[in-house]
Amino acid sequence: MKALDKKLLRDLAHMKGQAFTIALVVAAGIGAFIAQISTYDSLNWSRQSYYETSRFAQVFADVKRAPKAAERQLVEVPGIADVETTVMFDVTLDIPEVAEPVIGRMIGLADSGQLRLNKLFLRQGRMIESGRGNEVLVSEAFAKARKLKPGDQLAAILNGKREQLRIVGVVLSPEYIFATRGGVLPDDKGFGIFWMDRERLASAFNMEGAFNHAVFRLAPGANEQAVIDALDRLLEPYGAFGAHGREDQISNKILSQEINQQKTMSTVFPTIFLAVAAFLLNVVLSRQVATQRSEIATLKAIGYSDTAIAAHYLKLVLFIVFLGIIMGCLIGALLGYKMTSLYTDFFHFPQLTYRVQPWIPLAASGISLIAALGGALKTMHGIMQLAPAEAMRPPSPTKFKRMLLECLGLANLLSPQSRMIIRNLERRPFRTLLTSFAIACAVAIIVSGTFWGDAIDFLVSVQFNAIERGDAQVVFAEPVNGRAQYEIAHLPGVLFTEAARSIPVRLRAGHLSYRTAVSGLPETAELHRVLDTHQQPVLLPIEGVLLTDRLATRLKVKPGEHIQLEVMEGNRIKRDVLVAGVVNDMFGLSAYMNFDTLNRLLGEGNTISTVSVSLDNSQLNQFNAQIKEIPKVATVTFKTTALQSFRETSAKNILVFTTIVTVFAAAIAIGVVYNSARIALAERAWELASLRVLGFTRHEVSALLLGELGIELLLAIPFGLWLGYLLSLLIVTLTHTETFAIPIIIESKTYAYAALTTLIAGIASALFVRHRIDQLDLVGVLKTRE
Numbered sequence: 001m002k003a004l005d006k007k008l009l010r011d012l013a014h015m016k017g018q019a020f021t022i023a024l025v026v027a028a029g030i031g032a033f034i035a036q037i038s039t040y041d042s043l044n045w046s047r048q049s050y051y052e053t054s055r056f057a058q059v060f061a062d063v064k065r066a067p068k069a070a071e072r073q074l075v076e077v078p079g080i081a082d083v084e085t086t087v088m089f090d091v092t093l094d095i096p097e098v099a100e101p102v103i104g105r106m107i108g109l110a111d112s113g114q115l116r117l118n119k120l121f122l123r124q125g126r127m128i129e130s131g132r133g134n135e136v137l138v139s140e141a142f143a144k145a146r147k148l149k150p151g152d153q154l155a156a157i158l159n160g161k162r163e164q165l166r167i168v169g170v171v172l173s174p175e176y177i178f179a180t181r182g183g184v185l186p187d188d189k190g191f192g193i194f195w196m197d198r199e200r201l202a203s204a205f206n207m208e209g210a211f212n213h214a215v216f217r218l219a220p221g222a223n224e225q226a227v228i229d230a231l232d233r234l235l236e237p238y239g240a241f242g243a244h245g246r247e248d249q250i251s252n253k254i255l256s257q258e259i260n261q262q263k264t265m266s267t268v269f270p271t272i273f274l275a276v277a278a279f280l281l282n283v284v285l286s287r288q289v290a291t292q293r294s295e296i297a298t299l300k301a302i303g304y305s306d307t308a309i310a311a312h313y314l315k316l317v318l319f320i321v322f323l324g325i326i327m328g329c330l331i332g333a334l335l336g337y338k339m340t341s342l343y344t345d346f347f348h349f350p351q352l353t354y355r356v357q358p359w360i361p362l363a364a365s366g367i368s369l370i371a372a373l374g375g376a377l378k379t380m381h382g383i384m385q386l387a388p389a390e391a392m393r394p395p396s397p398t399k400f401k402r403m404l405l406e407c408l409g410l411a412n413l414l415s416p417q418s419r420m421i422i423r424n425l426e427r428r429p430f431r432t433l434l435t436s437f438a439i440a441c442a443v444a445i446i447v448s449g450t451f452w453g454d455a456i457d458f459l460v461s462v463q464f465n466a467i468e469r470g471d472a473q474v475v476f477a478e479p480v481n482g483r484a485q486y487e488i489a490h491l492p493g494v495l496f497t498e499a500a501r502s503i504p505v506r507l508r509a510g511h512l513s514y515r516t517a518v519s520g521l522p523e524t525a526e527l528h529r530v531l532d533t534h535q536q537p538v539l540l541p542i543e544g545v546l547l548t549d550r551l552a553t554r555l556k557v558k559p560g561e562h563i564q565l566e567v568m569e570g571n572r573i574k575r576d577v578l579v580a581g582v583v584n585d586m587f588g589l590s591a592y593m594n595f596d597t598l599n600r601l602l603g604e605g606n607t608i609s610t611v612s613v614s615l616d617n618s619q620l621n622q623f624n625a626q627i628k629e630i631p632k633v634a635t636v637t638f639k640t641t642a643l644q645s646f647r648e649t650s651a652k653n654i655l656v657f658t659t660i661v662t663v664f665a666a667a668i669a670i671g672v673v674y675n676s677a678r679i680a681l682a683e684r685a686w687e688l689a690s691l692r693v694l695g696f697t698r699h700e701v702s703a704l705l706l707g708e709l710g711i712e713l714l715l716a717i718p719f720g721l722w723l724g725y726l727l728s729l730l731i732v733t734l735t736h737t738e739t740f741a742i743p744i745i746i747e748s749k750t751y752a753y754a755a756l757t758t759l760i761a762g763i764a765s766a767l768f769v770r771h772r773i774d775q776l777d778l779v780g781v782l783k784t785r786e
Contacts, residue, residue, distance in 0.1 A: 004304070004312045011316060017768075018675050019320045022277060025671040026324025026372070027331055028664040029273025030364045034332025036266035037363075038356045039339045043259045046352050047177075054119040056174040057084075057215035058246050059224065061231050064239025064569065065210050074214065077230045079222030084117045085211035086110075087202045090181065090475075090635050092628055093192065094155040094162075095146060099624050102146075103181065103191045103635040104156055107213075108198030109137075117215050118175045120195065121350040125150030125169035133200030137169045141179055141348050142192030156194075158204035159477070160631025165196065175215075177347050178251040181637075190641045241504050241568045242515050255347055264734045268727070269664070270364075272445060274371040276438045276668050277324070286379045314376065321372045325365045332356075332364070335660060342656060422711075432708075435676050436716040439758065442668035443720025446754035448727040449661025451746045458745040459586050462535060464639055467585070470498065470527035470612035474627065477634040482606035484632060491626050493619030498527040499608040501598055507547075507591065508564040509555040518545065518565070518591045520598030527612035530592050531584050540594040544580030550741060551589035552582045567602065575601055586741045662757055669761035677709055677769035706766050713762045717755045724754060 012019055050056070059080075066085075074083045086108040093104040113127035114120060120127075120137065128135040138148055148154075152167045176193050202208050214235075218227060224245050231243040246252050299309055333356055340354040474488055485499040501520035506513055521528055523540045530538045530546060538546065545565065547557070557563055559581050567573045583592065599607055615623060627636055725746060732742050 004299075004308065005315075008312060008315055008319075012319060015678075018678050019323070021667075021671040021674045021765075023320050023324035023327060024667045025273055025277045026321055026368055027327035028667045029270045029277060029371075030325060030328025030361075030368055031331030031335060032273060032664060033266055033270035033364045033367070034329060034356065034360055035335035035339055036262055036269075037360050038332065038336040038354070039343075040259055040262035040266060041357060041360065042336070042340050042352070042354045043255075043262065043343065043347075045355065046349050047255060047259070049353075050174055050177075050349055054121065054174040055117050055217065056246070057117045058218045059216040059227055059231070059243055060246075060249055061214045061216070061235055061243035062088075062241045063212050063214075063235050065207065065212055066214075066235060066238035068209050068211060070235075070238065071211075071214075073234055074216070074231070077227060077234065079219055079224075079227040079230075080216050081219040081222075082117060082217040083214060084115060085214045086115075086198060087205065087207045087211055088213040089158075089201070089205055089477075092157045092633060092635055094157070094628050095148075096154065098146070099621050100638050100641065101624060101628050101636045102189075103637065105181075105191070105193050106136075106156065106158070106201055107193065107195045108201040109195045110198055117217060118173055121172040123170045123172060123350075125167070127169055128195070128197060129168075130197070133197045134163070134165050135168045135196065136165045137171045137195040138167050139176055139179060139193035139348070140170050140172050141176075141188040143167075143170045145188040146192070157628060157631070157633075158201070159206070161204065162629075163204065165194075171195070172348055172350055174251075175249070176251055177349060178254045179348070180250060180254070181635075187641070189644075190637065236572060239569055242506055244515065248515070258343075258346075265731065268731060268734070269445060269449075269661075270367075272441050273664070273668065274368055276441055276672065277368070278371040278374055279434060279438055282376060282379065313379070314373075317372050317376045318369075321368055325361075325368060328364065328368070329361045332361070338656065432712060432715075435672060436712045436719065438672040439669055439713060439716035439762065440720030440723050442665040442672070442761070443717055443754050443758045444724035444727045445665040445668065446662055446757055447721060447724025447746065447750060448731055449665070450658045450750050450753060451724075451728050451744075452742075453658070454745050454747045454750055455742050458743055460643065462531070463585075463587055464643060466535060467529055467531060468527075468612075468639060469529065469614075471615040471639055472613050473637045473639075474611045474613060474633055475635045475637070476609055476611075476632050478632075479604075479607045479609045480632055482608050485608060485611050487630070488611045488613060488627075492622035493616040494613050494623065495616055496527065496614040498522060498525060498612045499595070500525075500528060500610045500612065501595060501607060502609050503598070503602065504568040505591070506566040506568060507551075507555060508566065509557045509561075512555050514551065514554055514589060515568070516551065516589055516591060518593055518598060520593050520595040522595050527614060532581075535584065538581065538583055540592060541580040542594055542597060544578035544593075546581050546583050546592040547579055548585040548588070548590050549582050551591065552579070554589060558582075565601075571603075573602065577601075586743065665754075666757060666761040669758045670765045673709060673713070673762040674765035674769065676712070677706070677766055706770060709762065709766050713759060717758060720758065721751050721754065724751075 068085065071083060071085055074080065074085075088105065088107045090103055090105050093102040095102055109115065109128060111130045113129065123140050124143075125137075128137060143149065148167055148170075150168055150170065154165055154167070156163050156165055173193065179188060179191055179193060181187075181191055199208075202210070216227070216231075218224060228243045228245060232240060235243070247256070296309060300306070336356065337354045340352060344352055476484065479501070482499060485497055488494065489497045499522075502517050503520075504515070505518050506515050519528075521530065521540055523542075525540065530540065532538050540546070545563075547555070552558070555563060557579050559579050561579050562576045563579060565575050565577045577593075593601075599605065627633060725744070728746065729744055732744060
């Protein structure tokens, strides 16, 4: 073994604690990168594989009622390779031992029992058999949530008639990887997807020889937008709601947004970790070189080249980094697997396969090596420029000057020990600031990783307490006369009702357009309120439309301007309407109008489509029993059911993510504090030993060193809290989605948690160094004067 390699092993043995803590920070950066990139890659790959094997459609269209003969015209549209039509209706389910009505989406299957497009994946049981109209398939997510299995029975209200259905199979569909009726919250308990014999379903809804849902595969090279425009023109006479591409299909849209968020997050946290690791390597390596000036001079004097000596110290850096790479790859793979498995609560694939492609750890390793070499570059250059004669001499003594407090005449207010601490910090202001900044990064990571719970709690509180104040929403199968509201009002347990009218529309502003729904609400709505950007209730204007702030931004319009409103049902009315104002709504991109104004625009009288109700919980069972028997009611949505399902899932995910972020941030805090303390101890060992000989106690000597760390921690924490807010804002901006807006809400408990976690990590590291101070060999240290 070469002499320099033996020296390298001795150096590593001497600084094993520092080497390990730096490697831990490197591992955290690599682990975060690998975990998030591999999770992104696994989700994306699983999605693409499933889409291909299931022949997932590329264009979707819904209509009121179109004759089956129109299929021939659809096939002839240029760019369409295949088309499949069916009937689809949302109905109320009555499940044994479940009091509340549950929503089921019934989709018709042809005689083959399988679809050509959006093929079903059979998980349990068998497919339905031709001629058995009461057999159904159920989505796996709903089956698990409601503990249903093949052989179980349930009732469904099909167009006002109660039908008994028998489950024969549990399936998955690419169209419902994320199952929702249009919102952004998964509700596997309250919303199930069912497939049954098409003829039986069509007969129940008087849709024989017709369809209301069509899906399309495009020919290679086809222009999607041209196909959509052609379909809109062709299907307009049949009450089309507007065709849309795969990117606007709600399940795919939410899945795509989550995948893109993972991709964005994979660059934010790893960058911070690796930057801190580069800083630590630079500080430790420069300190190592400073303490070995005479050794470097001797090596140069006996013939070792500058390159060989620089390579020796570079090996020290590479060893630490490679240790971090090994740990990081293991940590990243384990965390990636855990993160991917969490998505099975939200997204339902036949197989969500986790994989780590070779390029991911290679890229992470390459980035960490570049960061490490960048941190060591200055020191390497200093080694090569160091002349042997100069290195033989001890370093120039530090030039002392009056500290700032002495200049201000305030020094006498401090004890001698305090003055020594502050004077030493002032001697190296740049190192002090960098150390505090590195610790602040740990605080910021914890804040930005744990604020999600606060944001979601606020979002839920505003949306479901301030905006949606009713207990349930009753949706009718078709718009009905307003008298239906009074029928609902007389059901047991109903305390208050509020009717609304909702219509699908396309809003246009110049060349920009967006498909959404306009909700017509009473002027002084109570159960479904509209809030402004300051969370204050808004009165619905007599004229004009209110847009959510994100929809107004999407269409690039301001209050006072006009947009075109095209109704996507009935007579397809087109009107220019005034943008009366902008309101706040964190879910979706919606529009609101005065109830009477909307009905006048449609040329209708007192017509409603939904009724929000406030309920007396003591009579909830009676309400549920009677609402199921009303033929005009299509579905009933209970707020508490959706919220409970969402909270159960999100709480687990937030807990896991918070734990991961906290451990990673603690690694930074420990790495920075421990290395700073060890370096300070190495630099001041002779001074501290001298003070011990002069009569200072161990506590007093330790306070001189650890007091500096305490000040650096106290400087870092407030700055880190502010930096955490900025980092949270950056993450939310980078992961912006259309379906919902994450508010920047950070509670005081989150700030306290971040500060306390960092403080504990710092104190634990400092106490370990305190033990080293107590074990100082006074005679040995005093014999070596640096």
